[in-house]
Amino acid sequence: MSINWKCTFLLLTALLWTELAKAQNTTVLPENNSTTAAPTTPEPRIIVKDSDLCKKCNCLFDVEPKELDCSGKNLTDWLTTDEWNILQKGDVTFETLNFKNNSLKTIPVLPMYPVKYLYLSDNQIDNITIGAFQYLNVLHTLDLSHNKITAKVLVPDVFRGQYDPKAYLPLNNLKELNLGYNDLHSLDADLFEHAPALETLILCQNSFQVIDKLSETAISGLFHMKTLDLSYMELEELPQSFLNGPRELETLILSGNEFDELPETLKLAKNLRQLVLDDNLFEEFNGEEIFPLLPNLRYLSISYMPELKRIGKNAFSDLQNLTTLIASSNPKLSYIDEEAFSKNTTNPLILSYPPMHELYLHNNNLTILPRELFERWDNIQMLDLRFNPWVCDCSNKWLVESIIVQVNATTPNLVTNVECNSPADLKSVPIIDYEPKSSCYKGKNEGTSGSSLVLIGLLVGILISIPIAIGGFALYRRGYFNWLRRGNSRNDNRNMYDRANFSDDFHI
Numbered sequence: 001m002s003i004n005w006k007c008t009f010l011l012l013t014a015l016l017w018t019e020l021a022k023a024q025n026t027t028v029l030p031e032n033n034s035t036t037a038a039p040t041t042p043e044p045r046i047i048v049k050d051s052d053l054c055k056k057c058n059c060l061f062d063v064e065p066k067e068l069d070c071s072g073k074n075l076t077d078w079l080t081t082d083e084w085n086i087l088q089k090g091d092v093t094f095e096t097l098n099f100k101n102n103s104l105k106t107i108p109v110l111p112m113y114p115v116k117y118l119y120l121s122d123n124q125i126d127n128i129t130i131g132a133f134q135y136l137n138v139l140h141t142l143d144l145s146h147n148k149i150t151a152k153v154l155v156p157d158v159f160r161g162q163y164d165p166k167a168y169l170p171l172n173n174l175k176e177l178n179l180g181y182n183d184l185h186s187l188d189a190d191l192f193e194h195a196p197a198l199e200t201l202i203l204c205q206n207s208f209q210v211i212d213k214l215s216e217t218a219i220s221g222l223f224h225m226k227t228l229d230l231s232y233m234e235l236e237e238l239p240q241s242f243l244n245g246p247r248e249l250e251t252l253i254l255s256g257n258e259f260d261e262l263p264e265t266l267k268l269a270k271n272l273r274q275l276v277l278d279d280n281l282f283e284e285f286n287g288e289e290i291f292p293l294l295p296n297l298r299y300l301s302i303s304y305m306p307e308l309k310r311i312g313k314n315a316f317s318d319l320q321n322l323t324t325l326i327a328s329s330n331p332k333l334s335y336i337d338e339e340a341f342s343k344n345t346t347n348p349l350i351l352s353y354p355p356m357h358e359l360y361l362h363n364n365n366l367t368i369l370p371r372e373l374f375e376r377w378d379n380i381q382m383l384d385l386r387f388n389p390w391v392c393d394c395s396n397k398w399l400v401e402s403i404i405v406q407v408n409a410t411t412p413n414l415v416t417n418v419e420c421n422s423p424a425d426l427k428s429v430p431i432i433d434y435e436p437k438s439s440c441y442k443g444k445n446e447g448t449s450g451s452s453l454v455l456i457g458l459l460v461g462i463l464i465s466i467p468i469a470i471g472g473f474a475l476y477r478r479g480y481f482n483w484l485r486r487g488n489s490r491n492d493n494r495n496m497y498d499r500a501n502f503s504d505d506f507h508i
C-alpha cells in the first residue's frame, strides 16, 4: 500500500479501478525477454531479432504492444544512426520504446518512427530540443517523469509537429503526457498549443504552490482532458474558473496538497467520475464544506487525512451517483452524521441515497456506525469496518445482528479485525463473537410493549407473592423483608444500563 499510493495513477490502478486501468492502456513488462520467430514479410527487411540492437536492449516480441526495452542500461547516449536504421527498416515495429532509468540528459529531434508509447522517465533530462517529437507521428503516450525538466526548457515549441507549407502541425495523437517529479513551478500559457488532443496530464510532485494565471491558461485550454493529476504540488487552492475549460474531465487527483476547503471550481466539473482528495488538511466535511452537486461522481477517496474529524449532515447528499467511497486511515475521524448521505426529496417521507456498492471505513476512530446512514445496507457489497474502536453496547447491536453477518457472508476476510474496543471487559473481542446483552432487546426495536410486558409480569408476580408470603410465613416476616431487599439491590445493578435505555424511549 505504501509503495505506490503517493503518485496517483498507481494508486487508482492498485485499487483495481478497472475502468481507469482500461482507459490508460497500462503496459505490463514481463521479466523474461524470450523471442518468437518474427513474421516474414515479402520485402527484404532487416531481421530485427538477429540485429545488434536486440543484444543492446531487450526486444520483446511476444508482448502487446511489442516493445524495445532499453531500460536500466545506464545509457548516456541515444540510439546511434545505425540502430535507428534497424528500427526504421526492420521487419518488426515496436509500438513501445522504453528508455526508463538511464542517464540520458537531453532529447534530440528523434528520427521518424511510428512509436506510440515513449518512456523516458528516471533519466537526467534537463534539456529538450525544439520539435523533438515532430517525426513521431503516432505518438500517444509520452512519459517524461522523474527528470530535471524546468519551466524554462518546457516551451510550447518542444511539442510542435512537422512544418507544413503554412504552419507547424500539431501532435494530434498525443493523448497522455506525464511530467511528474520534475522541477516545474509553473507552465507556459501556450504550452499545449501543439498538443490539443491531450486527455491525460500528470503534474504530480512538482512544487507549484499556486496555479498561476499562465499555468491556469495552459491547463484550462485542454478541452479534451479526461484525467488531471495535481497531487503533491503544495497547492492550497485552485483558481475559481480553473475547470471551466476541461468540461470532459473525468478523473481529478488532488492528493498530498494543503487543501482544507473544497475548491469552488469543483462544481464546474459536471462530468467528474473519480475524485481523489487523500492526504490533505481537511478537518471536516460539514456546514459549508459539503460536496457540491456532482451527478456523475462514482468514486471518492478521502483517506490519509491527519486532521479529519467529522463528516457532517448532507456531506455527500449531492453525490447521488456515488458507488465507491474510501474514507480510511483518518486517525481522528470519529463522527459520521447519520444524514451524511441522505437527501430530502419532494416527498417529505422519502429520502434518497447514493447507490453505494463499496464503502471503506477502515483505520479510523469510529465507535458507532449509524444505522440510518443508508436504507439499503444489503446493496453494499464491500464494507470494510476493520481497525476502528467500536463500542459494543446496545447502540451498535444491529451491527452485530445484521451488518457483520452480511460482511461475513460476502467478504469473510473483512470480519476478523472488526473488534470491540469498549467497554473494557470486551476489548479486542471480535464483533462477530460478541452477543449483545439480552437487556438490549428491550430497547427501541422491540418497542415498549416488550418492556411493559416484563413490568406487568413483575408486578403481578409481586402482587401474588406478597399475600402468599405474608400468609404462609407470617412467623418469618422479618427474614422475608431482608431477602427481598437484597434481591432488589442486585437487580438494580444489573438493570442500570437498561434503565438508561428505557428512559431514551420516553423522549421519542
Ligand SMILES: *[C@@H]1O[C@H](CO)[C@@H](O)[C@H](O)[C@H]1NC(C)=O
Residues within 6 Å of the ligand: 074, 076
Ligand atoms: C554508468 O556509466 C558510467 C559511465 O558512463 C559509470 O561511471 C557508472 O559506474 C555506470 N553505472 C552503473 C550502475 O553501471
Ligand SMILES: *[C@@H]1O[C@H](CO)[C@@H](O)[C@H](O)[C@H]1NC(C)=O
Residues within 6 Å of the ligand: 295, 296, 320, 321
Ligand atoms: C447517474 O448515472 C446515470 C448513468 O450515467 C445517469 O443516467 C443518471 O442521470 C445519473 N444520476 C444522476 C442523479 O445524475
Ligand SMILES: *[C@@H]1O[C@H](CO)[C@@H](O)[C@H](O)[C@H]1NC(C)=O
Residues within 6 Å of the ligand: 331, 332, 333, 334, 365, 367
Ligand atoms: C478517538 O475518539 C475518542 C473518543 O471517542 C477520543 O477520546 C480520542 O482522542 C480520539 N482519538 C484521536 C486520535 O483523535
Ligand SMILES: *[C@@H]1O[C@H](CO)[C@@H](O)[C@H](O)[C@H]1NC(C)=O
Residues within 6 Å of the ligand: 314, 344, 348
Ligand atoms: C430535510 O427534511 C427534514 C425534515 O423534513 C428537515 O428537518 C431538514 O432540514 C431537511 N434538510 C434539508 C437539507 O433541506
Ligand SMILES: *[C@@H]1O[C@H](CO)[C@@H](O)[C@H](O)[C@H]1NC(C)=O
Residues within 6 Å of the ligand: 405, 408, 409, 412, 432
Ligand atoms: C461466518 O461465515 C462462516 C463461513 O461462511 C460460517 O461458518 C459462520 O457460521 C459465519 N458466522 C456467523 C456468525 O454468521
